[in-house]
Amino acid sequence: MDDSNVPSFELGDALATRCGNTLTGVFLPGSRIALSAYRHVTHSSRDAPTETAGQDPVLVYLAQESTLFDEPVLRSVLAESNATFATLQQLGLRATRAEYVKLSRVYRSIVRACLEKLEQAKKSPEVQTDEARLRRFTDAIMVFYAAECLWHLFEILYIQNNQLVVPQLLDWARFHSSQAEDRATDLLLMAEEASESDNYWSILKSLIMLGVIDVTRAILSQNRKAGQPAFKAAELILKSMPVYQEGYALQKFHSQWEYWHVDTERKIQTGLFATEPELEQILRLVTGNNEQWDAAIKESKDCYEYLPGYLLFTKPTCKPFELRIAASNWLNRWHLLRPEKEQTSINRMIAQLMDHDIRLFIYEAQKLNDTHWFSTHLIDLIHHCGQLKSYFDQNNIDLPALRHSMIYEYGSYLMTSHNLWQLGFDYLDCCKQEGQAAIELLLPRITLRSERQATKLINLARQRGLKGVEQEICKVLSKRSYDAERYGNALEWAIRSKDLLLVTAVADFILKHYSRTGNMLCPDTIANVGGRMFISPRLVFLSKYYEFYEFYRTRDFMSASELLVNLLQSRITPDYFWPSLLIDAMPLLESKDQTILAKETVAILHHVETELVPIIERDVSKYGKHHTETVFKDYRVENVDEILNLMRLACARNLARALITENTMPVA
């Protein structure tokens, strides 16, 4: 498409207009664009307030292509068509035509059901009073009405692909001008009274032009004058009109129809209906009389409404390829008679379908205000049923690529839309590795409103084997909990993320907090870490230390000291925690009942000398001898130096005691 076809939109921003008309835009997740006035600067620009400073309000415009799908009623269309789409993918490329027609009808019935719901909802007081919603409903009805109408016609011409099209076209026309049938029902209910009704004849005419013969006959038979010869003759003509049925020999039907046609014209000419001019007009319509039809066209509202009826009375065996000529003749005639009428886009699209101009039809279909719902699903169906393959080949359109691209766009639109993201998967799933990559990019960007939603997203990611996405969501939640000072949660999500750095960072924070304040954060979470502790050595240390802390708290000093010695030996103690760990040993060393053996006491002393002393020395060299700020803090001591002497003393005392008890123990 050349530049003149590019739609352009105007914003009208005062500031942008003032500073050289420049506007800039950035994309946001969710197919939105943020626009703002732009002023260019270069690396050498002088930095001073611009001359426009303070003159115009500075604005950011958030632009979003309008969508109808904010209405819950319409969202159900998306959900239901998603299911149908999935069924169609399972059906594949080799199903019978009947199956594709069935699915095409399912799509249409979704739209019809939705139209009904829309009409009902539109009448409700809450919509009636809300102007914006009312307009949205009106728009939606217009759009989906058009979608159904076009889909129906498409189905008749290109999916069913019957030999003869007139019967189906009549159905199509009847559905889309239901008004006439409603009024006919009224007439039927009025029985004999109907004859006096003002628009009696005009309704009958429109029924005939829609090709609804049975109902017309029923209404005529209720007429007060139904017993008169003119009416009886008319009834006979209409009753005897040959109707083509599937399987009929075409030649035989033709001669029957010709005979009936000539016979009817002859009857009219003999003046059989001269007493009933209105009835005569109806019969003239039935014979395809040009004058009568011209008059009728002048009255009609819509261009294509009566085309099928006209074909029924003039060319009942019209084949799809003949429709093209019939339709363009009809269109020319209509325009000649109604030059004031402007061609609406829906009529243009109907013309394109009848004219077999699918390429233009698809282009126009994308302009429907339905976020490409119609075009995407229809192209997918076209691709599957394969009828138009040669058409696309001849016109040099790569149908699989077009379908792929449409589905990809539609799926990513759904996935980036608030509330609709769950519907996007099925579409992106049929876009091969590109679709998978898109899911991988879009899934983690869905706003995490609650942990429940996060769990849902994680499950989805896991089902698809997207480990990175799962990890990313856990890490975001961990950091979020950490920032909100919910440390138990932060640890839990960090563990679920299995990220070594993050788990270590959170465990470090908890340990440092403990050594500074003596407060163990989130004991419940730590108690439940269990086997998952092996993600990070720091977490192992935290869990084990917590175990010790619990033994100590419950006064199980034997187990406590055993665990403490193990911890000291384990070589996973972080540097900053040595003072705290050794101070913890002190009461155990000094306790009345001896809990630490001689050998272990030596080990403790060894650690004091090999771990704590170097740390203190390093600290001193870094911050100076009398600096109160040390890297290693414990809530129980002012200065780390103090504990050195206390520790040495405690160890010595316990060692002495232990040596005595151990060596004087009775031999068992």
Place this chain on the structure above:
Amino acid sequence: MFDVEPIIADHKDVIHDVVFDYYGRRMATCSSDQTVKIWDEDGQGKWNVTSSWKAHSGSIWRVSWAHPEFGQVVATCSFDRTASVWEEVIGEKVSSTNAPTRRWTRRTTLVDSRTSVTDVEFAPKYLGLLLATASADGIIRIYEAPDIMNLSQWPVQHEIANKLPLSCLSWNTSTYMVTQLLAAGSDEAATPTGKVFLFAYSENARKCVKIETVNDITDPVTDVAFAPNAGRTFHMLAVASKDLYIVNLRGVTDATGISKLDIQTIKFSEHNCPVWRVCWNMLATMLISTGDDGCVRLWRMNYNRQWRCAAVLKAEGSGPTYEPAPPTPTLATTASATAKFYKKGTIGNQVPWH
């Protein structure tokens, strides 16, 4: 047809950058008025400013959000020769009933540059918490926060000097073929040499080095942007220069077994004037370019993988001009002033995809 919601930014001077967070629910704006503002979208889709502070003592050129797994962190860069990192923290609880207030605190000021810092961008998360800055004296600096729980330390990891002043940079988020790939552009106008440079981590040199110059683009470059990679086997870089360019980078291995980048440059002259800014959408199926012709152009890749201009948004025009009725606009007036871009037609006013 577009629905447009105007937001009164309340900046005292022109905005230089509007950037959204990872989820598109928070917005950061920066301006020549030396302030940064943070905006949050509420449940009804309305944007409210939640923080606003004077961040620098010069115009603020660019803002960048860190990935949310590093918390709520933004970086800013300014004419005042510094870049800063800011983190949102919970403030003092005012009362037990109210939610705790949140405020942004400065974590660090990066003062290494001797000239205006023209661009700043956080690296993709697979590299950790990394930040790159470009400055007018042509130096790219890459900083790293080694401790993600403590953002006050940002040692310089790499420093790459270039001969030309730099105006912009962009990280490649994809790890396909090359890791730590970074592009920078120069808006220097005097020399007729290539103005887009590519940098990557070199295993041999153990540091970031310049690996390529895009020689096809010799006009001043004002913006570069790597496209997000959704399953592509090549990288796309959009360049705003005298025209709009899309540079495709493919990794190839030549006969001697040395792998290098094959550079293919496509030029789009629709703007007919200099292009200032470029921005990709999330899946790189659309591109926005800002031109000096007063037009924002939306580009879309069609099903044949060709880039086509799909829509034009104009600054000027009689459209739904937004004029605040009272002399000092308040937030309440914006809420009701939702305007629409209209396009003629009844049911057919969507931008066609193909």
